[in-house]
Amino acid sequence: MSALAFADPTFESQAAFRRVMRAMSRPGTILVCGEALAPPAPLARAAAAALLTLADFETPLWIAPSFPDSIGDYLAFHSGAPRAAAPDKAAFALIDLSADGLDLFHFAQGTAEYPDRSTTIVAQASTLEAGPRLRLRGPGIEGEAALAVSPSPTDFLAQWAANRAAFPCGVDLILVADARLVALPRSTAIIEEAD
């Protein structure tokens, strides 16, 4: 039996859009999103909500090979998004931090004229409440915000510093765990890893 998406696509995707926008404008704030969805495993509910809301027939979607075909079928059927041939051709990407490495520079970076033509990466973590503590600074954060993601990608701080240095180009990251999400837009600086 095929899994269902939003029961009321108009209002539920608007609500999810609102949450994703709020997460992007307040980096480090954890929001509940997609709690009513039941996507096929191992797709997280918040990842499903974000992609079903944001992806459509004009936004190529790249799905990491660690996900089974059923995930690609589910997202293609309900969002209509085509599959991107390569990560750097994708408008959106879905990866699993437990199974895939994260290399931010594999994805589309945008150009100086069109920095919006970059990939927004939806990365599934196992939790947003444990792991090395990251301190965030930048637009949308009053003072400082904290974030902990587990599993943490290798060289994440160095990669993120390089991503931030390429501003206005660079990728945006949405981290999800089950029905919770937090966003790291390219404007956010991760200042240090505190112990």
Add this chain to the structure above:
Amino acid sequence: MSADDAAFRPQSETPEVAARRRAMALLARARREELAEPIAKRWPDHGARDLKPIESGLVMLRGRIGGDGAPFNLGEATVTRAVVELPTGERGFAHILGRDATTARLAAIADALWRREVGDVETLILAPVAERLAAEAAQARAETAATRVDFFTLVRGEDAA
């Protein structure tokens, strides 16, 4: 426009796609009772469930003058879409003109059943619809033919040898 109109058929089409296209075109123009009665009689326990909520929306109708001119937007039409799945796994899709969600759902169920039991759907649902549409087209042609004026140009003399 008829469902078999060659101008609307992509050249890459396979026979399977052509058959499905014909079936879906007929189902899209079936009336509610033409779908509801055979489905209630022959498949009372089809058990179809909606894969996506039934939605009404607008589609832009595009036209080409003479069938091959530059495309232009003719206007928008209200369309209702239904997507269902049978317990045996077949998926059915329907897009019908208007806002009738019940008919759209029945057409999608008929499409799914067509993929499972093509013969029964052909005889019980599609054949009566095709017959009605052909009769309506014939009547429209007959009514139009009655208004036809044939013009004759009489010999006016200058061509005469």
